[in-house]
Amino acid sequence: MFGLLNNAYKSVRKKQEKRMTIVLLGLDSAGKTTLLHTLKVASQRAAHGKRRHDPRMRMATVTSTAEEAAFVARPTLGFEESSLQISGYACAVYDLGGSRLGRVNWPSYLDEVHAIVFVVDAADSARLDEAKEVLHATLRNAHVAGKPVLVLANKLDLPGALPAAELAARLELPDVRASPHQVHAVTAAKLDDARTFKAFKWLGSVVASDYPALHARVDKDVAEKKRLEELERTERKKRIEERKAQRDKERADKDAADAAAAAAAGGGSAPPAPAAAPQPPPPHAQVEMQPVPHPAKQAPPPEHVVATDVGAKGRPSQPGEGATVPSTPSAIAIDASAAPRSTQHSPLAAIAASPIEAGGNPMKRLPAIDLPPSLPS
Known part of the structure; x- marks a missing residue:
């Protein structure tokens, strides 16, 4: 208190x-x-x-x-x-x-x-x-x-x-x-x-x-000064806004004139106005997620195996001695008729007559062969 x-x-x-x-x-x-x-x-x-x-x-x-x-x-x-x-x-x-x-x-x-x-x-x-x-x-x-x-x-x-x-x-x-x-x-x-x-x-x-008169005069002069300062601030702000609006108008007019000149030079009409930018979704809105398609898986191309004939002495034939046959995914077929006549009844005919699976070892599939007592001269 x-x-x-x-x-x-x-x-x-x-x-x-x-x-x-x-x-x-x-x-x-x-x-x-x-x-x-x-x-x-x-x-x-x-x-x-x-x-x-x-x-x-x-x-x-x-x-x-x-x-x-x-x-x-x-x-x-x-x-x-x-x-x-x-x-x-x-x-x-x-x-x-x-x-x-x-x-x-x-x-x-x-x-x-x-x-x-x-x-x-x-x-x-x-x-x-x-x-x-x-x-x-x-x-x-x-x-x-x-x-x-x-x-x-x-x-x-x-x-x-x-x-x-x-x-x-x-x-x-x-x-x-x-x-x-x-x-x-x-x-x-x-x-x-x-x-x-x-x-x-x-x-x-x-x-x-003379204090009452002097003090009243001072108060009046100070109030008038504040009024003029506020008026000056308002006018200054107005002038700034007017200059800004004038600059914006001049810029817009210049852009329109440039667009019209570009359209006239290209022989077409003025370009359309740009599309409005997409608006972002509102807050907390559920956005549907679309799956992204993956590129289709393509099967690898089939491998091609070139089969070469085996000579009578058990060595691979030289280039041009045998026939090359394109391979299939399942097996490789060798035409035995392409072999020389002297080898029709040789063990190689049996090898040619049996199919060889792709990727297999032909030596593991050789049948038992009875060799004659002497080879023909």
Whole structure:
């Protein structure tokens, strides 16, 4: 229960807390980052009542000399944001890079700020004309007109630095009625420079005196900015879709023209449209499996055996001596009539008269033979 009440109290307090947004502008090396560091350290000291730096900043101690300040402050690339307490306001401070490339992004932040701080290096007379040109371009922005502007002549401790009055004359600031502004000479690198805190006290008082109107204007400008950004995104998306549709149409027209030209060159009609691809079966559907036919088995061709006649002396006949007969699957027939007359009653006739099975051994089928006592001469 206590936790819920505590959260509700914090929520109400946060809603009642006044918010202010300040932007730090100026040329590069003017001292914007050093100024922001000084304000952060002073704000922490005031909040904690201690005369020491935050532990996270011990390596970046603010000093009173320009050389050490240059070592502490490094050029800002793009954008940095810090939170401070100024005149009882929860203040968000935007530190924007001051190079030529960084200044291009300045207008993107001017609609959401309540006040502008423009830092000028009072000791760099060679760049005063450039600083004047950039300052006037900033004041002409529609989101700056009517908002308080604090011009800080920084590095007053350096030799040749212009005082505040002379710097204001060199900058040729417009009528104060266009935008309430003041020029204060400060040394941002010094923590004990009362002129810095006096300048921001003036800025906080001007914002507080017209806070309802300034805050309503900021809310209105931010809402308008979001509306324009959304409109730009919608139009950009529409342009992309239109270009894509145009490319698709041109591609389809080209394909149709190529098909018509190919049909005219071939003397036939235009090729038909390709058939639709077969749709895959639905999930868990039973697919009928068709047997794959196997090639018919073919019987091997019958072997052919060439039978040769056996001579009278038991040796195979030489080529041309006997007759060659194609074999059959069952047996091999030998015509005995082809033998010479002198061998009609010889044992070879008995061999020729008996069939020999395919693959058999003819020597195993020889019948018993009675040899005559003497062979004819």
